[in-house]
Structures are given as structure tokens and as C-alpha cells.
Amino acid sequence: QVQLVESGGGLVQAGASLRLPCVDSGTSTFSRHTMAWFRQAPGKEREFVASITWSTSSTYYSDSVKGRFTITRDNAKLTVYLEMNSLKPEDTAVYYCAAKLWGGGSTGPQAYNDWGQGTQVTVSS
Numbered sequence: 001q002v003q004l005v006e007s008g009g010g011l012v013q014a015g016a017s018l019r020l021p022c023v024d025s026g027t028s029t030f031s032r033h034t035m036a037w038f039r040q041a042p043g044k045e046r047e048f049v050a051s052i053t054w055s056t057s058s059t060y061y062s063d064s065v066k067g068r069f070t071i072t073r074d075n076a077k078l079t080v081y082l083e084m085n086s087l088k089p090e091d092t093a094v095y096y097c098a099a100k101l102w103g104g105g106s107t108g109p110q111a112y113n114d115w116g117q118g119t120q121v122t123v124s125s
Contacts, residue, residue, distance in 0.1 A: 002027050002099045002114045009095060009119030016123070017085045022097030022116055024078040034103050035073060035080040036112060039093035039121075046096070050082060051105035060105040065091075087123045094118040 003026030008019055020037070024030040036051035050071040051060045059071050070083040080097060098112035106112070 002030060002033060004097045004099060004114060004116035006095065006097045006116040006119040009121045011122045011124065012087055014088055014123055014125050016087050017083070018087065018121060020082040020084070020095055020097075020119060020121075022080045022082075024099070029101070030078040030099075031075040033099040033101055033114075034105060035071075036098045036100075036105070037071060037080075037082045038096045038098055038109055039091075040096070040118075041093040044093075046109050048107040048109070049095070051107070052080065053105050054102060058105060060107065062107075084121070087121075089123045089125045092122050094120050 002024045004022055006022045008021055032054050034054045037049040038046050039049050040046040048062050049065055052071045052073050068086045073080045096118045097116040099114040100112045
């Protein structure tokens with residue numbers, strides 16, 4: 001079972017960039033997990049941001065972040081990254097890393113079994 005730890009969040013101005021790493025500290029099976037990022041703003045449901053598959057590293061993005069965010073993985077470092085550019089105030093949320101064994105780049109949170117504790121990203125205007 002993976003144990004996910006996110007970091008890299010913070011307070012930035014609109015237009016800035018951040019990179020969020022998520023490290024699997026619990027297993028050697030990271031390479032067999034499809035990984036994803038979700039976010040949740042206050043009073044809103046958790047929403048899909050991006051995913052990267054275990055087999056081919058195919059990537060998927062929500063329309064709201066496509067072209068601005070990039071998800072990558074480094075299996076040797078047991079880490080998945082979310083590179084966020086041109087940040088907007090509406091990107092403000094707690095960002096969660098999630099994992100599921102095998103499978104495609106699902107966009108629904110119910111498809112993922114393991115979650116990190118989240119990292120806060122706040123974008124000021």
C-alpha cells in the first residue's frame with residue numbers, strides 16, 4: 001500500500017508558478033500505480049485536476065488546468081509532480097495526491113484507493 005505525502009503548497013500571486021511533489025514513502029510498488037491530483041476548495045466538492053497512468057505515463061487533465069498544469073512521475077524517486085503555471089485565484093484549494101493500483105487515468109475520486117493529507121495552495125489576485 002502506498003503512503004503519500006504532498007508538499008510544495010503556499011501563498012503566491014496570480015501568474016506565479018508552483019511545483020507540488022507527492023512522495024510515496026510506503027511501498028516499492030509505486031511504478032504499478034496510476035497517480036492523480038485532485039483539489040478541493042472551501043464549500044466545493046473534490047475535483048479532478050490531472051492523472052498519469054502506471055503503464056505508459058499517459059496524462060489526462062481537467063479543462064480548467066489544461067495548458068497550464070503538467071503532471072509527471074519519477075518512478076525511481078517514487079514521486080509524482082504537479083507543475084502549475086500561470087496560477088489564478090480560482091486555483092486556490094487544498095491539493096491532494098491519489099493513487100490506484102493498475103488501471104487507467106480515471107477522473108473520479110472514487111476510483112482511487114490511497115490519498116495524501118493534502119497541501120494548501122492559495123493564489124492572491
